[in-house]
Amino acid sequence: MDLLDRYLQAVKFLLPSSQKEDILAELSDDIRSHIEEQETGLGRKLDEAELEAILKRWGHPMQVAGRYLPQQYLIGPVLLPLYRLVLKMVLGFYLIPWLLVWFSFVLFVPTYRAEHPGFSLLGTLGTWWITAVYVFGFVTAGFAFAERRLARSGFFDSWSPRKLPVARDPNRIPRSESIGELVGGMVFVLWWVDLLRLPSIPGVTVTPAPLWSSFYWPILLVVLASVVLAGVNTFRPWWTRMRSGLHLAIDSLGLALVCYLFTTGPWVRITASNLPMEKAAELAEWINLSVLITLAVAAVILGIAVFRGIRRTLRSRTTPRGVANGLPHPR
Amino acid sequence: MNTDLFESLRLELRRGCLILAVLAALRTEQYGYTLRKALADQGMEIEEGTLYPLLRRLESQGLLVSAWREEDKRNKRFYRLSPDGKLILKKLVAEWRSINSSLDEIL
Numbered sequence: 087m088d089l090l091d092r093y094l095q096a097v098k099f100l101l102p103s104s105q106k107e108d109i110l111a112e113l114s115d116d117i118r119s120h121i122e123e124q125e126t127g128l129g130r131k132l133d134e135a136e137l138e139a140i141l142k143r144w145g146h147p148m149q150v151a152g153r154y155l156p157q158q159y160l161i162g163p164v165l166l167p168l169y170r171l172v173l174k175m176v177l178g179f180y181l182i183p184w185l186l187v188w189f190s191f192v193l194f195v196p197t198y199r200a201e202h203p204g205f206s207l208l209g210t211l212g213t214w215w216i217t218a219v220y221v222f223g224f225v226t227a228g229f230a231f232a233e234r235r236l237a238r239s240g241f242f243d244s245w246s247p248r249k250l251p252v253a254r255d256p257n258r259i260p261r262s263e264s265i266g267e268l269v270g271g272m273v274f275v276l277w278w279v280d281l282l283r284l285p286s287i288p289g290v291t292v293t294p295a296p297l298w299s300s301f302y303w304p305i306l307l308v309v310l311a312s313v314v315l316a317g318v319n320t321f322r323p324w325w326t327r328m329r330s331g332l333h334l335a336i337d338s339l340g341l342a343l344v345c346y347l348f349t350t351g352p353w354v355r356i357t358a359s360n361l362p363m364e365k366a367a368e369l370a371e372w373i374n375l376s377v378l379i380t381l382a383v384a385a386v387i388l389g390i391a392v393f394r395g396i397r398r399t400l401r402s403r404t405t406p407r408g409v410a411n412g413l414p415h416p417r
Numbered sequence: 418m419n420t421d422l423f424e425s426l427r428l429e430l431r432r433g434c435l436i437l438a439v440l441a442a443l444r445t446e447q448y449g450y451t452l453r454k455a456l457a458d459q460g461m462e463i464e465e466g467t468l469y470p471l472l473r474r475l476e477s478q479g480l481l482v483s484a485w486r487e488e489d490k491r492n493k494r495f496y497r498l499s500p501d502g503k504l505i506l507k508k509l510v511a512e513w514r515s516i517n518s519s520l521d522e523i524l
Contacts, residue, residue, distance in 0.1 A: 109469070111485075112449060112494050116465060119450040145466050153470040 093141045100151035109154055160230045169229045176221050183386045184214055190382045259323045267316035271309050278306055289360035297350050312336050327402055334395030341388040344381055353377040435463055437513055440506045446497040472496055480505055
């Protein structure tokens with residue numbers, strides 16, 4: 087009976103302490119009764135393999151003990167979808183962009199690689215890991231707390247359909263988004279054509295690298311196209327296949343431009359008559375770093391826009407023309 | 418046909434019926450092993466891992482009472498319906514018959 091004793095000991099370890107002995111006595115009696123019945127049938131003692139087969143039929147000690155425990159969970163089925171959504175958002179909007187920026191530094195900033203040679207480069211990801219663990223911990227703890235509070239607060243009984251968010255129409259273009267694109271694009275165009283000047287540091291001249299002149303018109307045209315489309319979208323705030331396709335094309339072009347520009351640093355040169363050479367070089371490095379970060383952020387934003395555009399285009403193929411959420415749209 | 422799906426639906430269907438079967442079988446006092454055999458003999462197979470936690474749950478809900486007693490030189494825990502259990506069983510049987518007759522009509 088060595089196997090049986092080992093089995094019972096393993097189950098006992100995991101049982102709730104208040105019922106440990108009681109459950110174990112009953113379980114032991116049941117298994118012994120079963121063994122005796124089988125032995126009577128066979129007319130001999132069971133061998134180890136037969137005993138093992140019986141115990142395996144009863145189940146793993148953790149499963150057996152688990153059946154006696156009350157059902158417990160940290161985050162229940164009601165809040166779990168929201169919890170997963172929040173974690174996905176943290177991943178998509180914070181942790182992955184962070185990683186992309188880090189990769190950009192590793193790939194395109196030689197000084198960054200020089201400052202962190204070999205494995206110390208991986209060490210620069212330490213903050214990322216710690217942030218990821220903290221965020222995961224805080225979100226989980228927050229939801230676990232909400233799970234306990236909501237169950238007791240009567241939240242699920244006192245709800246009203248009137249308090250639910252307004253139904254979201256995936257074909258609707260938020261005006262705020264279009265106006266934001268319009269204003270942002272216009273400011274950029276004015277700056278690009280030199281009608282708007284940014285404040286400058288006295289004695290310091292920032293000269294764009296020669297590569298910008300070859301990209302002057304492509305960048306201007308892409309941003310202008312985006313401004314025109316944002317203008318149309320402001321007054322006709324719903325997606326049509328044509329405008330959705332145009333938006334996707336403009337975003338894709340923008341992303342391609344930004345990705346190419348990424349590989350072509352340094353982007354500006356500095357002439358500073360009133361600064362020592364070393365300080366001027368440091369300033370140039372910082373400004374180029376700012377351009378790199380700006381390009382990285384732009385690449386992430388455009389990447390997300392392209393992803394959303396592709397999803398919108400695919401969705402429009404499977405949705406009847408002019409229909410979203412079962413409601414027809416004016417054209 | 419998806420056999421896993423069928424198996425999961427079958428178990429779901431049986432789960433509620435098992436409670437009724439266990440309560441009904443415990444109109445007469447029995448211990449776990451004989452109860453399981455009695456149910457199996459009548460076509461209501463129930464796994465050991467399901468039966469014992471179920472008996473404890475029904476007891477903690479006040480539907481069963483239990484007592485340890487020696488039989489065949491071994492201590493066994495005998496279960497039987499409590500007075501509350503008898504009332505609940507009566508109501509559950511009425512409910513079961515109503516569901517059964519509705520289902521018969523539908524099917």
